[in-house]
Amino acid sequence: MRAQIVLFDGFDPLDVVAPYEVLYAGGTASGGAVSVELVSAEGPRAVVGGIGSLALHATAALDPARADLVLVPGAAGRLEEPGHDADTGERRQDEPVHVLLDRALATDLPTLLKAAHDDPDVTLSAVCGGSIILALSGLLNGRYATTHHTGLDALAAAGVHAVNARVVDDGDLVTAAGVTSGLDLGLHLLEREVGPQIAHAVEELFAHERRGIVWRHQGHTPTAF
Incomplete structure (x- = not known):
């Protein structure tokens, strides 16, 4: 499995590093069955x-033709508009998450993600706000x-069946x-x-x-408790 993890300005580092390390370790444990690289829409x-x-550092351009998996992280920022510092009274400079996501959507990233989406051999994946990027790209x-x-409400407003679960596996779409x-x-x-066996070795x-059960749209629908 060839994995590409997308970087964009304002990305959340843990959204990137956590799956990167897991996949990299999986590649080592499996004798090279998994490879992972950091990419951006603009290239290295x-x-x-x-x-x-x-x-x-992105070492290459996002290229779905070279990937089996494309993973999109979320952004790291404030959940509301910047306020004013309580001590100095100055306006905070850290940007809200929605501003960072909008900025990523204004690049070539949505076009490249659509190419990945349209390729039957590519699985799309996302962590946190990366799902919002995919949803707002119409995918x-x-x-x-x-x-x-x-x-979750924003995801639902974009036409997605939003699921309150830690990991959701929807076939060629896997989100966290x-x-x-x-x-x-x-x-x-x-x-x-x-x-x-590989997953267990890396987990150890x-x-x-x-944590939790991977949610899939399968089996019986639960009734209210």
Whole structure:
């Protein structure tokens, strides 16, 4: 499995690093059955995340023709409009998440994600607000997906069946909720693509036990408790 994890200005670092490390370790444990790289819509460049000045380096351009999996992170910022610092009275400079997502949507990223969406051999994946990017790119209409709990209403408003679950597997679309769920997403993808033994070995290596049940639109629909 060849995975590309997308960087854009203001990305949430943990949305990227958690699945990156899991997939990279899976590649090591499987003798190279998994590879993972950081990419951007613009090509190789340093990309500054939304927390402080932390930057990661995209080593290539997002290219669905070279990928089996394209993973989109969310953004790191304020959940509301910037206010004023209580001590200085100055307006805070950290930007709201929705501004960072809108900025990513104004690049070539939606076009490249559509190419990935239209390729039957590519699985789309997202952590946290990455699902919002996919939805606002018009790629999730009628699909089952999750995002950070504060964004579930926005996801539903974009025509998505929003599910309040940690990981949602909808076939060629696999999404995860809040930032730490990227670990669970990565482990689920390893189990799905290269088997439970590899996923278990990486889970042990990271001393992390997956949380919750991976939600799928299968089986009986529960009645109210």
